[in-house]
Amino acid sequence: MRMQSMIPMKQVTLKDLLQFEKRPLSIFMVLLTVGLLGLFATGAILYLMHGHHAYNVTREHPWGLLIAMYVFFVVSSTGLCIVSSLGHVFGIKEFEVISKRAILGAIVTIVSGFAVIALEIGHPIRMVIYNILTPGFTSAIWWMGTLYGAYLAFIIFEFIFLLRDDHKWSKFFGLGGLLVGIAAHSNLGAVFGFLVARPISNGVFYPIYFILSAMITGSYLLFILYGYKYRLNFPKPIEMMLKKLAKVLGLLLGILIFFEVWRMMTAIYGGMPGRADAAWHILTSPNFLIGEVLLGMLIPFIIILKSKGEAIKALVFASLSGMVGIFFMRYDLVHDTQLIPLQTLKIREYQLPPSFVEYMPSFAEIAIALGGVGLAILLYFLADKLFVLDSTKE
Amino acid sequence: MDVQISRRRFLQGSVALTILGASSLTGSALLDEGTKDKVGDGVRKSVPTLCEMCVNKCAAYARVENGKVVKLDPNPHFPKSKNMLCPRGNAGIQALYDPDRLKYPLIRVGERGSGKFRRASWDEAFEYIEKRLVKILDEEKDNRSTIAYCAGEGMAEHTFKSFMADKFGSTNFVSHASICLQTTISGYALTIGGYGQADLENAEYVIMAGANRAEAIVTPDTMDLFKRTKRRGMKLVVIDPRFTNTAVHADRWIPIKVGTDLAFVLAMTYVVMTENLYNKKFVEENFNGFEAYRDHILKNNYTPEWAEKITGIDADTIRTVAREFMAHAPKAIYYQGRRTAWSRQDFQLRRAQAIFTALGGGIDREGGIIFGKKLPLGEHSINAPLYANPKSRIDKKEAAIVGGSGTWIGFRNMIVENRTPYPIRGMFVYKQNPMLSVPNTQKTRQMFEKMDLVVVIDTMPSDTAMMADVILPECTYLEREDPVRSFGGAQPSIVLRQKVIDPMYETKPVIEIIRGLAEKISKPLFEITKKYDEDVQMEIEDRGEEAVYKEDGFDLADAFRVSQEEINEHRVVSIYGKEAYEMLKAKGVFYPNMEQYFKQISTNEYEYYPKDKRYYSVIKGELKVDVHDTCIDEKEIAVMKKRFRTRSGKVECVLPSMAKRGVDPMPTWRDELYTETPKGKFKLITGRHAQFTQNATQNNAMLLDLIPTNYLWINKRVAKAKGIDFGDWVEVSSKIGTIKIRAYPTEKIGPDTLFFIHGFGANSDALTLAHHNGASDNAIIEDVIEPVFGSAAMHETIVDVRKV
Amino acid sequence: MALDYKSCINCKACETACKEENGVLLGADKHRIWVGVKEIEGEFPLLNIASNTFYPSQCQHCDNAPCQEVCPTQATYYDENGVVRVDSDKCILCSYCMNACPYDARYVDDRTDTVDKCNFCSDTRLVRGEVTTACQATCLTKVRIFGDLDDPESEISKVLREREHFTLKTHLGTKPKLFYLI
Numbered sequence A: 001m002r003m004q005s006m007i008p009m010k011q012v013t014l015k016d017l018l019q020f021e022k023r024p025l026s027i028f029m030v031l032l033t034v035g036l037l038g039l040f041a042t043g044a045i046l047y048l049m050h051g052h053h054a055y056n057v058t059r060e061h062p063w064g065l066l067i068a069m070y071v072f073f074v075v076s077s078t079g080l081c082i083v084s085s086l087g088h089v090f091g092i093k094e095f096e097v098i099s100k101r102a103i104l105g106a107i108v109t110i111v112s113g114f115a116v117i118a119l120e121i122g123h124p125i126r127m128v129i130y131n132i133l134t135p136g137f138t139s140a141i142w143w144m145g146t147l148y149g150a151y152l153a154f155i156i157f158e159f160i161f162l163l164r165d166d167h168k169w170s171k172f173f174g175l176g177g178l179l180v181g182i183a184a185h186s187n188l189g190a191v192f193g194f195l196v197a198r199p200i201s202n203g204v205f206y207p208i209y210f211i212l213s214a215m216i217t218g219s220y221l222l223f224i225l226y227g228y229k230y231r232l233n234f235p236k237p238i239e240m241m242l243k244k245l246a247k248v249l250g251l252l253l254g255i256l257i258f259f260e261v262w263r264m265m266t267a268i269y270g271g272m273p274g275r276a277d278a279a280w281h282i283l284t285s286p287n288f289l290i291g292e293v294l295l296g297m298l299i300p301f302i303i304i305l306k307s308k309g310e311a312i313k314a315l316v317f318a319s320l321s322g323m324v325g326i327f328f329m330r331y332d333l334v335h336d337t338q339l340i341p342l343q344t345l346k347i348r349e350y351q352l353p354p355s356f357v358e359y360m361p362s363f364a365e366i367a368i369a370l371g372g373v374g375l376a377i378l379l380y381f382l383a384d385k386l387f388v389l390d391s392t393k394e
Numbered sequence B: 001m002d003v004q005i006s007r008r009r010f011l012q013g014s015v016a017l018t019i020l021g022a023s024s025l026t027g028s029a030l031l032d033e034g035t036k037d038k039v040g041d042g043v044r045k046s047v048p049t050l051c052e053m054c055v056n057k058c059a060a061y062a063r064v065e066n067g068k069v070v071k072l073d074p075n076p077h078f079p080k081s082k083n084m085l086c087p088r089g090n091a092g093i094q095a096l097y098d099p100d101r102l103k104y105p106l107i108r109v110g111e112r113g114s115g116k117f118r119r120a121s122w123d124e125a126f127e128y129i130e131k132r133l134v135k136i137l138d139e140e141k142d143n144r145s146t147i148a149y150c151a152g153e154g155m156a157e158h159t160f161k162s163f164m165a166d167k168f169g170s171t172n173f174v175s176h177a178s179i180c181l182q183t184t185i186s187g188y189a190l191t192i193g194g195y196g197q198a199d200l201e202n203a204e205y206v207i208m209a210g211a212n213r214a215e216a217i218v219t220p221d222t223m224d225l226f227k228r229t230k231r232r233g234m235k236l237v238v239i240d241p242r243f244t245n246t247a248v249h250a251d252r253w254i255p256i257k258v259g260t261d262l263a264f265v266l267a268m269t270y271v272v273m274t275e276n277l278y279n280k281k282f283v284e285e286n287f288n289g290f291e292a293y294r295d296h297i298l299k300n301n302y303t304p305e306w307a308e309k310i311t312g313i314d315a316d317t318i319r320t321v322a323r324e325f326m327a328h329a330p331k332a333i334y335y336q337g338r339r340t341a342w343s344r345q346d347f348q349l350r351r352a353q354a355i356f357t358a359l360g361g362g363i364d365r366e367g368g369i370i371f372g373k374k375l376p377l378g379e380h381s382i383n384a385p386l387y388a389n390p391k392s393r394i395d396k397k398e399a400a401i402v403g404g405s406g407t408w409i410g411f412r413n414m415i416v417e418n419r420t421p422y423p424i425r426g427m428f429v430y431k432q433n434p435m436l437s438v439p440n441t442q443k444t445r446q447m448f449e450k451m452d453l454v455v456v457i458d459t460m461p462s463d464t465a466m467m468a469d470v471i472l473p474e475c476t477y478l479e480r481e482d483p484v485r486s487f488g489g490a491q492p493s494i495v496l497r498q499k500v501i502d503p504m505y506e507t508k509p510v511i512e513i514i515r516g517l518a519e520k521i522s523k524p525l526f527e528i529t530k531k532y533d534e535d536v537q538m539e540i541e542d543r544g545e546e547a548v549y550k551e552d553g554f555d556l557a558d559a560f561r562v563s564q565e566e567i568n569e570h571r572v573v574s575i576y577g578k579e580a581y582e583m584l585k586a587k588g589v590f591y592p593n594m595e596q597y598f599k600q601i602s603t604n605e606y607e608y609y610p611k612d613k614r615y616y617s618v619i620k621g622e623l624k625v626d627v628h629d630t631c632i633d634e635k636e637i638a639v640m641k642k643r644f645r646t647r648s649g650k651v652e653c654v655l656p657s658m659a660k661r662g663v664d665p666m667p668t669w670r671d672e673l674y675t676e677t678p679k680g681k682f683k684l685i686t687g688r689h690a691q692f693t694q695n696a697t698q699n700n701a702m703l704l705d706l707i708p709t710n711y712l713w714i715n716k717r718v719a720k721a722k723g724i725d726f727g728d729w730v731e732v733s734s735k736i737g738t739i740k741i742r743a744y745p746t747e748k749i750g751p752d753t754l755f756f757i758h759g760f761g762a763n764s765d766a767l768t769l770a771h772h773n774g775a776s777d778n779a780i781i782e783d784v785i786e787p788v789f790g791s792a793a794m795h796e797t798i799v800d801v802r803k804v
Numbered sequence C: 001m002a003l004d005y006k007s008c009i010n011c012k013a014c015e016t017a018c019k020e021e022n023g024v025l026l027g028a029d030k031h032r033i034w035v036g037v038k039e040i041e042g043e044f045p046l047l048n049i050a051s052n053t054f055y056p057s058q059c060q061h062c063d064n065a066p067c068q069e070v071c072p073t074q075a076t077y078y079d080e081n082g083v084v085r086v087d088s089d090k091c092i093l094c095s096y097c098m099n100a101c102p103y104d105a106r107y108v109d110d111r112t113d114t115v116d117k118c119n120f121c122s123d124t125r126l127v128r129g130e131v132t133t134a135c136q137a138t139c140l141t142k143v144r145i146f147g148d149l150d151d152p153e154s155e156i157s158k159v160l161r162e163r164e165h166f167t168l169k170t171h172l173g174t175k176p177k178l179f180y181l182i
């Protein structure tokens, strides 16, 4: 096959693709994936039938779960990209082993993110057309979309050259992907940061916060990927790598926690209307306290601290917790931005004056969001079958 | 028999309108009116018309595109509506295209009130009515008054009324007056000779008590009052137990205990009398019985301290307001009020108010209560037959003075309580919804249940329509031309409602409904008259049946064979000429010199009449002071001696004739007529909202979008004590019933008062949106009657509330 | 547009007129124009009248419009009159502008699934040659003055010269063109 000469692939048949080890965990994973994909399809059908009515987004809360999910995916992707680049771009030895799997993860997550956002945006096809015909250069979303598009192209090439063991070109595209990815990523920060109307979201903190949390996400994901791959029986180089990664992760988490404390402090004591009250509201919400702080930061952080970064098996599970936390981080980012209503006066006789805006995702939104995870697993699973992902050294 | 004499006399004076032309309907030429231009391949035109989403009749342009009304815009030419269309006026399109509209005549098939009807042709419907009428009138020996009729306010109300009264011959009419403004109108008329019009455009001090002009929209008052009011420096005192949207604009809001306004006015009068603040010259020239009134006020000791205990308003506030009022007089008005069906003491309250304003001299002058001028319209008379057998109306004794518009509660209760001198066996209902608009719905239902024939002419399947045997669908106001109308005031004008589009479905304007019905019943009913009416029998012997039938007006359809368009044309052309009529059709409005006078001053201002051409003072009188002397005190102008349209020609402080009817000749506070609110209970009050018209808009999708349902106003702290939160369901119960409604705890109402907007809570399931939406106040408002003019006293009901 | 907002009686004629004129769908959050009310302060009977003002509002047609700035496809644009408008053919419904507009002026039109807002009746009345907006024309107390800000002789320019006024959320730098007259 021509393709194969360009992109090294394993010889697989359709049957091979559908085969998997008949172990409980794998069976569970397969069922889970099929279930999630089913949800994705249901959500997508609901969306196609009812358009935005299928979602619980409103005038007051125009961005919902799907935006959060999209952010979750793209940040995951950038995170994986950054972590992978530690090895083959920056040449940190221990991390070289992870390149292919991480880049694949980056591709898979961003593709899933695109799939989710395509179902969130009202007119995705129109978007492609007018993004080019009448580009809005002042729009952070335009930049983000365009840059992430370029980023995807870069990392796909990077992946191909990695597969071909062409280190020169993979390094080139890797570096390009990294730079574009980081640019895209900071634009994601800008998407929120430019919302002058939303004091809680704007501030210098955002771009750094995004990079930081992206790296943490990437690390979590690697723990999970390798944990699953080796069923916790890590070969030596992987173990070495993970232990090192654990230390880096610990450091990053420490910085994040430090940042987070300051973010809240400045917000609350900054005295800016629409900011302090929002911050206080966030600070007392279970999403933040249990989701973000406990699951997303404290559990992994404590495990790393306690074991001095040695307990990598425990960290695999802590990373699962961490990813749930990261999800809440994204969800809260989107939700909290819209927490304070822009309309602070009541506009109908019989209503209470607007207070914090509430939002509960609809079934279709939840289905698509979870389905996005299914999509990511499926793509990853297929890729695992098609490509040689582990470096020959193993 | 004196009937005969009066018939002769009547015949001499009456001109049959049919002379104008017995021709059938001429196709109306109105479709050529207004502007026209192309839209796509269709036509866009703009037709001047009048709004009838409420009583105000604002001038509008209807934009029609390809036969569909797409927009209603204000028509600036009408001095009364001053270039505006309120939310309901804008939502008129929704009434026109309401899918729940009545579309065809309907005949009842189920039990009365069951809501089961079958579609019928107009002919079938008329035949059904004819059969019942023949049977009833035969049994009642042609006593036409056994068939009663009622009507809500409207441009075509008169057409219906003149058919029922003048042609059909019933005396039993109940209009909206006794559930609206009867008592005030009469109170003012007896005191200063007319209800008048408050010149809010020029007044400097206005006390507005229980009138909510920001939400109960009355033109031009609403616009005059709020349009840059503050900037022109008018002072507004709002007296209302609730903090209304009018109060938002007040300089002073005074919450008063419900039903105690009379004590407040009397105490202010006391202040004015003791401090000699009144306009002495005006009083001297124009008052009748002033001394007696002053003695009465002083003798009864109506001090502010006395009133404080009753009204809850502190004595100092009463003093201050009285002094401020007189300091601004004569450009100071105690606003008359509109829906004044409140309490048992309403009549005396309105008298006291009128006298109070008059004490400042602010009557028949700029900035006061003015009577204005009304432009006359050509004669339109009907050849009315005279019947020997109809008896006089049943409710004469239900109140001290019951006029031609009746007393709804009195009338209904007599029927329900079997107190009528003769049976009321049928009722024609036009544009009214008494099931929801008259206190005590249960009794209204019982009344309808007792009848043998109920005919309802409506546009919607209202709760009252559900009680009918026959429902006759009228087209909406946008689908018909109505009688041309003249509106008086300082800047009088004549306005015309023109048909904007042809009637939809099988609906017809009331004049055509009556024409059809009259053609059907005329002859058969004449047979009955012939049978029981000796006068008619004699006349027939004299002149022959055909002649009596035709000439004496027994042909009930004769007055309605001419089209409304022709009648209107005749009434305008006969006085103002052809050109005026053309102008009226083109602009929707006409008044002499309009082309010259009417001009736009700025985006938001128009001038209708130059200031010196307006009719502020119209009552003839002799001038005692030289007004041309510019040094003269403003107040002195009021010194003109006038002849008011009262019995003595003066402001009547004392009405000795009333004493004979058991009514106090001078405004007197009566403790026994005041309903105390027991501790822990509440007085229920009712009223309006800017986005709703009584019951007429309850199914209007556009308006429901703005105000989806009604809520119970309850004081926040009281609600808290009862564990009631915003939106909770509560039960409000009075002696006569219980309703369920959501709660709106607010500080805008006092702890012993409850309120919710009138007009919700329909029962008719043919109204998709209105059905069981919100609560109907008249399900729990007791049928208390105001004893002088028989109005409903709607704020006398004590209720309890609990969370459910 | 200038608003003599103290004359407003919260009747919502403007909202109905706008909906009828511009075919805005019904629904709680579907509106181009609204009146905000601050709940009155105080306890019955001592209420603070001044605390209860009506604030009629709509799109501010900002000179420096965040909604326009953030639009990825330039679906939101300034037309030749400086009116901020949405081209529904280009709008991808990313909802970014809804989040960016500090005045809550935007909502989703369910027929086209695009964002909609007040456009000074540009595509309805103005295009037919009418000189004013539906909300201005219908208002009972004549709150609005609509006109050309660039023409120093226009009524609105004169009024703004003569009378004190303020704009909403001025500190955000959006340069609103809805002026509230004091």
Ligand SMILES: Nc1nc2c(c(=O)[nH]1)N[C@H]1C(S)=C(S)[C@@H](COP(=O)(O)OP(=O)(O)OC[C@H]3O[C@@H](n4cnc5c(=O)[nH]c(N)nc54)[C@H](O)[C@@H]3O)O[C@H]1N2
Binding pocket: B054, B055, B180, B181, B209, B210, B211, B212, B213, B215, B216, B217, B218, B239, B240, B241, B242, B244, B256, B257, B258, B259, B260, B261, B337, B338, B339, B340, B342, B685, B686, B687, B688, B689, B690, B691, B692, B693, B694, B795
């Ligand atoms: N939007 C709108 N406008 C309308 C109408 C409509 O249905 N909707 N209807 C039209 C008609 S038919 C009429 S008659 C007029 C009615 O016009 P209004 O008479 O001004 O209207 P209501 O709302 O009935 O006003 C009653 C007010 O009196 C207050 N009130 C109750 N009890 C007392 C009391 O004891 N003392 C004092 N001082 N105040 C009291 C109530 O709180 C309420 O605010 O409105 C006309 N305009």
Ligand SMILES: Nc1nc2c(c(=O)[nH]1)N[C@H]1C(S)=C(S)[C@@H](COP(=O)(O)OP(=O)(O)OC[C@H]3O[C@@H](n4cnc5c(=O)[nH]c(N)nc54)[C@H](O)[C@@H]3O)O[C@H]1N2
Binding pocket: B052, B151, B152, B153, B176, B179, B180, B181, B339, B430, B431, B432, B433, B434, B436, B437, B438, B439, B457, B458, B459, B460, B462, B474, B475, B476, B477, B686, B687, B688, B693, B694, B695, B696, B697, B758, B777, B778, B781, B794
């Ligand atoms: N509790 C309580 N009761 C009240 C009041 C209150 O404030 N509270 N207000 C009182 C006052 S002020 C008044 S004026 C009365 C009003 O009371 P009504 O005169 O009964 O007026 P509505 O209740 O609006 O009902 C009007 C009916 O006319 C119909 N209709 C509308 N347009 C047309 C038309 O063009 N042709 C025909 N044939 N029918 C039409 C409507 O569908 C509706 O059924 O209510 C009084 N009753």
Ligand code: SF4
Binding pocket: B051, B052, B053, B054, B055, B056, B057, B058, B081, B084, B085, B086, B087, B088, B089, B090, B217, B218, B219
């Ligand atoms: S006040 Fe409103 S509803 Fe009444 S006639 Fe005028 S526009 Fe129509």
Ligand code: SF4
Binding pocket: C007, C008, C009, C010, C011, C012, C013, C014, C015, C035, C056, C138, C139, C140, C141, C142, C143
């Ligand atoms: S129409 Fe005028 S008075 Fe009514 S709510 Fe709108 S701005 Fe206020």
Ligand code: SF4
Binding pocket: C058, C059, C060, C061, C062, C065, C066, C067, C068, C084, C100, C101, C102, C103, C104, C105, C106, C117, C174
């Ligand atoms: S008010 Fe909002 S929608 Fe209007 S121009 Fe300004 S930012 Fe844009």
Ligand code: SF4
Binding pocket: C067, C070, C071, C072, C073, C074, C075, C076, C086, C090, C091, C092, C093, C094, C095, C096, C097, C098, C115
């Ligand atoms: S929703 Fe439409 S108008 Fe708004 S920013 Fe996105 S593309 Fe532009």
Ligand code: SF4
Binding pocket: C017, C018, C019, C021, C022, C032, C033, C058, C117, C118, C119, C120, C121, C122, C133, C134, C135, C136
């Ligand atoms: S200017 Fe036109 S589009 Fe804007 S709010 Fe007014 S009526 Fe609606």
Ligand SMILES: [Mo]
Binding pocket: B176, B179, B180, B181, B338, B339
């Ligand atoms: Mo009324």
